[in-house]
Amino acid sequence: MIESLWSPRVLVIILAAYLLGAVPFGLLIGFLRGKDIRQMGSGNIGATNVARCVGKTWGVITLVLDVAKAALPVYLASRLAPEALREVLPALAGLAAFLGHLYPVYLGFRGGKGVATAVGVYLFLCPVALAINVIIFVAVVAKSGYVSLGSLLTSLLMPALVWFTCHSLSVTLLASVMALLIWWRHRENIARLLRGEEKSWRGARE
Template sequence: MEYILVLGSYLIGSIPFGLVLGKLAGIDVRGAGSGNIGATNVARLAGKKLGVLTLACDALKAILPMLAAAWLLENSGQRELWVALCGGAAFLGHLYPLYLRFKGGKGVATALGIFLYLEPAAALIGMLLFVGVVYNWGYVSLGSLTVALLMPGLVWLLSGSVSNSLLAFGIGALIWLKHRDNIERLMKHEEKSWRKKDSGSNSA
């Protein structure tokens, strides 16, 4: 049962909602802007409404499998661990989707869904930090990287859960890995700013 739930979480996480919603609007988001299937690129290319809808769908594809796992494993002594693993599997599905030959997004919205379920207070603090960084510096990628760096500590301080903290650490490391091009551009002062409404590639 547990392994089936983890596999199902990965398959659900692999659903490329940004690509699907973009195509419904007549746009292949992989061929324009940053080429990313995440909410930021969808918002740039297809409008803020579809961007917000993409963000919500990408978050829900982590939340719903975790809710299902928590319900089905209600009496399991390792319930917390398996719920965390289902969240991690959904996250990996978004980053490396089976349906797109393992070429996916950067995982920020899916990570948000995971932490909204596991530790809502940490997720709220993370969102406030993200908004603050993007407002002050204009870089979505910088906001994403900042929150990814701090989230493991926030989860540990607020929950004390080892499994959830390790999950946060792994998610943060993968988000940084997926943003390596953005990091290079930030260091060279070549990253595109959201304020300038560029179609460049600072998508989260």
């Protein structure tokens, strides 16, 4: 398996996943609307800040694109993986796309927080766990008004949900790594939540 991981085909798949995941759709959509969202709201390039600063419709479009840019490489990796890497390569491609969003080469490695991109990863790797967590996310956000709180809670739950529903060690490890990175990227949100200063999604523009 070690030799297979270093094969040119595998390396190209992982690199392509990273480069696609690094595409800053939120920033590009902001530019289309004449705005640099890095200078607005939280300064984040993800769907929540796009919705808050540009409009909910554009936030939804950003969300869909950020999901797709992870789902596509995971799907292609599952189709192109050699037999020995049938389970591992899609997880690696998902991690590469996720890291691309967090640390995009196009923006000096300063990217988003990864929640929507993580959804794209799980869409193919463990859809049952994703469906359960979407329900939890919607309930938490509807009750609290805080997208960040829903993101933090569901990312924390995801490794256990993956293990109990999909029984995949590689995807469980992936979920654990992504959860740690999501919490790290949300450290400022955590501080604002603790101070009672976090902005509600209900403040997003129509």
